[in-house]
Amino acid sequence: MNTTYFNQKVVWITGASSGIGEELVRQLDQAGAQLILSARNVSKLNEIxxxxxxxxxxxxxxLDLENTSNVEELTNEIMQRYGRIDVLINNGGISQRATAHDTSMEVNRKIMEVNYFGNIALTKAVLPIFRQQKSGQILVISSIAGKFGFHLRSAYSASKHALFGYYESLVMEESDYGLKVTVACPGKINTPISTNAVTGEGKAHGQMDHNQATGMPVDVCVKQLLRALVNNKHEVLIGNKELLAVHMKRFFPRLFWKLIPKQSPT
Ligand SMILES: NC(=O)c1ccc[n+]([C@@H]2O[C@H](COP(=O)([O-])OP(=O)(O)OC[C@H]3O[C@@H](n4cnc5c(N)ncnc54)[C@H](OP(=O)(O)O)[C@@H]3O)[C@@H](O)[C@H]2O)c1
Known part of the structure; x- marks a missing residue:
């Protein structure tokens, strides 16, 4: 990776209190960036x-992605301190561990609010700044569940698919203003995401699933995310053999439908 790329850059990271976001903070701190750490758990953010x-x-x-009415105030606070924003990392999100049948509408809306509306609310708040600067970069953390649906992930997968449509449109519209967007699709990464995932009634799943525990180490994932940003990739898939399912769905859909529904969702 080009280690000077992030030096002094102002980078706003959501979901900075855990998992991928926490590791992004650590690696970007090492790379000399000026960071804004956002999430709900402020004591954890201060500890980091x-x-x-x-x-x-x-x-x-x-920042609460479920209630983003104050995002413009937050953006103003950043501008007052740093005078610019170079990179927005829309990473904060929640997963799901329930069938579509058992997921209440309230939980469907919550997942969409946090993973989609909360995410684009931040983008809309920084966009005027990016236009004025004639530069800006957004890293969006979607998922391989943004490429195909899977057991126990109906709302989660829908929210991650939605990000693709939004950001592909946005980057075309903003190309004259120099906006760069990378949409990342991590596969199984070893973070507490399954522990924090919600059940059909909105309770915490509370378990470290086997797939998560045996996933790619988070530091490896973050190195690849940062490399994709430096290289201005439109899209990046990050993970191990689970990524094959993305290619299988695209090139061998019959095989996909034969094999993937039999995979364990946890
Ligand atoms: N781990 C994987 O295998 C994997 C795979 C594909 C995609 N992803 C995506 O990667 C991103 C990070 O996930 P992770 O694996 O690092 O999970 P994680 O360890 O559970 O971290 C999730 C982060 O999102 C924040 N968050 C959750 N709800 C929020 C809300 N209402 N408002 C503000 N922040 C909120 C959490 O902070 P607070 O609780 O402090 O608010 C936390 O910092 C997510 O978008 C996830 O969908 C992960």
Whole structure:
């Protein structure tokens, strides 16, 4: 990776309190970026901040993706301190562990609110700044579930598919303003995502699933995410053999429908 690329860049990271977001914070701190760490759990964000090598360069901003009415105020706070935003990393999200049959409408809406509406609310708040700067970069964390549906992931998969449509359109529209967008599709990454996933009634699943525990180490995933940003990739798939399902669906759909529904969802 080009290690100077992120030096002094102002990078706003959502979902910075855990998993992929937390590791993004650590690697970007090492790369010299100025970071805005956002999530709901501020004490966890402060704990992560206190561990970083260049603490004084960074700030913590509480953000609830389910209620983004204050995103413009948050954006103003960032602008007051740094005077610009170079990269927005839309990473915060929640997963699901319930069939479509058993998932309440409330939970369907919550997942869509956090993973889709919350995500694009931040993008809309930074877009005028990116236009004015005539530069800006967004990393969107979708999922391989944004490429194909899967057991126990109906709402999650729908929210991650939606991000593709939105950001493919956006990057075409904003090309004259120099906007760069990378949509990432991680497969199985070893983070607490399954523990934090919601059941059909909105309770925490509370279990580290086998697929998660045996997934790609999060530091490897984040290195690949940052490389994709540096290289301005439109799309990047990150994971191990589970990525084959994406290619199988595209090139051998009959095989996909024979094999993939038999895979374990946890
Ligand atoms: N791990 C994987 O295998 C995998 C695969 C594909 C895609 N992804 C995607 O990668 C992203 C990060 O997931 P992860 O694996 O790192 O999971 P994680 O460890 O559970 O982290 C999720 C992050 O999202 C934040 N978040 C959740 N609800 C939020 C809300 N209402 N408002 C603001 N922040 C919220 C959490 O912070 P707070 O709870 O503090 O708010 C946390 O920082 C997600 O978008 C996920 O869908 C993960």
């Amino acid at each position: 901040l206190s561990d970083l090598s260049q603490q004084s360069k960074h700030m913590v901003l509480k």
